[in-house]
Amino acid sequence: MFSLAVFLAAGCSGLPNPSSGASPRSSSEGVSIPVSQLTPLDRCMLDKGFRITKVRPAGATDAGSLVVEWESDLPFDTAASAASDCRQRFAPSRPKTEAEISAIYAAWVEERKCLIGLGYNPVAPPSVEKFVSDWQTGPWMPIDGIDTNAWTDEQYQEAKQRCGLEMYDRG
Amino acid sequence: MRKRQRRLSLAVALVAGLAIAATPVLAWQAEGGTKTCGSSLTGKTRARANDWASIKGPGSGTTGIYNWGDGLWHTQDRWGVDGGGDWNAVGDPYLDLVSTYAFCVA
Numbered sequence: 272m273f274s275l276a277v278f279l280a281a282g283c284s285g286l287p288n289p290s291s292g293a294s295p296r297s298s299s300e301g302v303s304i305p306v307s308q309l310t311p312l313d314r315c316m317l318d319k320g321f322r323i324t325k326v327r328p329a330g331a332t333d334a335g336s337l338v339v340e341w342e343s344d345l346p347f348d349t350a351a352s353a354a355s356d357c358r359q360r361f362a363p364s365r366p367k368t369e370a371e372i373s374a375i376y377a378a379w380v381e382e383r384k385c386l387i388g389l390g391y392n393p394v395a396p397p398s399v400e401k402f403v404s405d406w407q408t409g410p411w412m413p414i415d416g417i418d419t420n421a422w423t424d425e426q427y428q429e430a431k432q433r434c435g436l437e438m439y440d441r442g
Numbered sequence: 443m444r445k446r447q448r449r450l451s452l453a454v455a456l457v458a459g460l461a462i463a464a465t466p467v468l469a470w471q472a473e474g475g476t477k478t479c480g481s482s483l484t485g486k487t488r489a490r491a492n493d494w495a496s497i498k499g500p501g502s503g504t505t506g507i508y509n510w511g512d513g514l515w516h517t518q519d520r521w522g523v524d525g526g527g528d529w530n531a532v533g534d535p536y537l538d539l540v541s542t543y544a545f546c547v548a
Contacts (some may be wrong), residue, residue, distance in 0.1 A: 312509070321507060341507040347474075347530040350505040351496040355470060355534055358509070364493045364535050367513050375514065409490055409538025410515060420545060422487075442486070442506075442519040 302326055304339070315357035316341050323352075325381075361415050369403055376402045383413035385434035391417045465478025471537035474530035476500075477522070477544035484548075485526030490517045490541035491533030500544045517541070 302323050304313075313323075319340035328338070343350040358364075367375075374398050383393050394416030396402070402410050414436065422430070422441075430436055459460060477500040479485050485500025492515050495508045499522030506520050515538070522544070529544040531537060 316507070324506070338509060338511055340509065343505050343507070344503060345505065347496070347498045347505050350507070351472075353498055353506045353531075353534045354494075355532075358494055358534060362494075362509065362511060365514075371513075393477055407536055409536070409541055412490075412515065412517060414517065420547070438515060439517045440519065442521055 281364065310361070312357055312361035313339055315361055316354065317378060318347065319343075319353045319357065321354070367406065372403050372406050373399055379411075379413045379438070382434045386417065388414055389430060389433060391430075393417050412438055448531070466541075468480035470532050471533040471539065472530070472532045473539050473542045474498075474528070474539060475544065476528050477526045477546065479524070479526035481525050482548070483526070483546040484507045484524050485522030485529065485544055487520045487529045487531055488517060488521060488542065489531035489533065490515060490538035491531070492536035495536050495537075496530075496532040496534075498528070498530040499523070500529040501525060502529075505530075524537040 300348075302324050302325065304323060307354070309317075316339075317323075319342045323339055324342045325340040341354070343353075345353065376396070378379070380396050383396060386393055393413060394411070397411050405411070413434070419427070419439065419441070427441055431439075458547040470533050473489075476525065477485050477487075479500070485502075487497050487499050489495050489497045491508075493510055494515050495516070495518055496505055497518060497520040498505045500522045502521070508516070508518050510516050515536075526544070526546060533542075
């Protein structure tokens with residue numbers, strides 16, 4: 272079956288290289304995605320005038336699917352409301368179970384150990400009970416206590432490649 | 443209570459109930475402000491959100507929409523412009539208000 276790739280033109284603000292995830296200040300570049308892989312959520316966002324800026328694999332738990340990031344020149348409130356409308360209709364959130372949250376805690380504890388191995392000194396993790404109870408307001412993360420703002424690009428890439436840190440993207 | 447007053451009270455209650463039912467429930471949390479940076483520094487917004495975020499860098503004219511789609515918390519930075527300016531962040535369903543802020547980068 273022939274799949275037509277949709278080329279989505281870059282805006283004046285510039286688009287990141289989809290493989291590097293660089294900031295929007297990089298040189299303009301289109302992002303193409305096969306039409307057959309556009310989800311109803313993607314189509315809703317495109318219909319509202321958003322442009323796609325990054326496409327990446329969803330990860331091991333949802334192999335084969337894509338996660339898409341978008342951008343808009345609309346005023347923030349308008350853009351956020353439009354995006355929320357698409358989300359509510361096509362991708363409502365599914366609350367995590369306590370077992371799932373506990374598994375995330377265990378994984379993040381290991382990632383913290385990895386960061387220590389790289390020479391960093393992140394804060395100690397809370398108890399798993401505290402982590403679970405904080406889930407709706409903002410739980411502990413492995414990068415807490417590290418001045419990631421001061422990381423060079425090399426330090427950032429090393430930490431991501433060696434320790435995972437899928438929960439952190441510096442844009 | 444007279445019949446007319448009773449009917450009026452019921453009508454008011456009905457209209458109020460319908461209005462409440464029709465009001466969309468906000469499913470997100472928001473934060474924002476103004477971050478001024480020196481002319482040689484660039485503003486950046488850091489948002490810590492769960493599952494989905496809308497983020498505007500300080501002084502930027504564009505909003506980034508981040509759909510992680512995994513129900514997890516993420517810390518996402520987004521560039522603003524030199525000198526900074528107004529910034530915003532929305533987390534859907536959750537935003538860590540303490541860990542969401544703007545800063546300046548050399």
